[in-house]
Amino acid sequence: xxxxxxxxxxxxxxxxxxxxxxxxxxxxxxxxxxxxxxxxxxxxxxxxxxxxxxxxxxxxxxxxxxxxxxxxxxxxxxxxxxxxxxxxxxxxxxxxxxxxxxxxxxxxxxxxxxxxxxxxxxxxxxxxxxxxxxxxxxxxxxxxxxxxxxxxxxxxxxxxxxxxxxxxxxxxxxxxxxxxxxxxxxxxxxxxxxxxxxxxxxxxxxxxxxxxxxxxxxxxxxxxxxxxxxxxxxxxxxxxxxxxxxxxxxxxxxxxxxxxxxxxxxxxxx
Numbered sequence: 001x002x003x004x005x006x007x008x009x010x011x012x013x014x015x016x017x018x019x020x021x022x023x024x025x026x027x028x029x030x031x032x033x034x035x036x037x038x039x040x041x042x043x044x045x046x047x048x049x050x051x052x053x054x055x056x057x058x059x060x061x062x063x064x065x066x067x068x069x070x071x072x073x074x075x076x077x078x079x080x081x082x083x084x085x086x087x088x089x090x091x092x093x094x095x096x097x098x099x100x101x102x103x104x105x106x107x108x109x110x111x112x113x114x115x116x117x118x119x120x121x122x123x124x125x126x127x128x129x130x131x132x133x134x135x136x137x138x139x140x141x142x143x144x145x146x147x148x149x150x151x152x153x154x155x156x157x158x159x160x161x162x163x164x165x166x167x168x169x170x171x172x173x174x175x176x177x178x179x180x181x182x183x184x185x186x187x188x189x190x191x192x193x194x195x196x197x198x199x200x201x202x203x204x205x206x207x208x209x210x211x212x213x214x215x216x217x218x219x220x221x222x223x224x225x226x227x228x229x230x231x232x233x234x235x236x237x238x239x240x241x242x243x244x245x246x247x248x249x250x251x252x253x254x255x256x257x258x259x260x261x262x263x264x265x266x267x268x269x270x
Contacts, residue, residue, distance in 0.1 A: 001206075002025040006212075008030050029194060031212075033185065033187070042180055043067060050086060053137045055086065059095075068102040088110070089128055090124070110131075111127065129173075203231070210235045210244060231248075236254075
């Protein structure tokens, strides 16, 4: 069975390799390009003020990687000691792994349990809500969307919905939220061979793997004449499922974003 992995290029290869090892015909078709921060000075300034925050929420592994890429010398550290208790909040294992690569102590990281039903802002809030008190300061490190992201936002499908929901919860209990953009997302520039792949995979029983509603809106914008009534998708969140159905995918299966769960969902569509 062919599986089309739509994650950004630097993330897609590990999923392709894992699926290939499991016997799938897995192909990468990155539908979101990732670029560095549009304003690096804002990220550096956030680093220099890190000690003024109680926690930093990273919306993705890309947010982690690009934030730490601009870490200045002698910047404050994430630590769980009496001198500095800056927590790192993440929604799932991918961002957790990115923090570990950045040498952040696991004792400083809060994330949903690995057996949680979903890895999202709602699940993260259940873990960290007890920490947030009036005056608690949270920095949210995020990306800025691609040009076609407005199509998803128009239907309430923006990938930022969870991030904004989390910010609202912090504010509702008297906390303070600031944002900084550590990376940019952009639409894909599909080659002719990739357009041919899209056309085949929309009708030949291939399974599309989506972990972002923005990837779906980028796909639809890049191939506006393509119909999706025969296409199958496995998605990692209910918001993404809604986006896939809105785009016209006839079969949409929701899955936890773990390899075992994704493979089980892919098999169910075989």
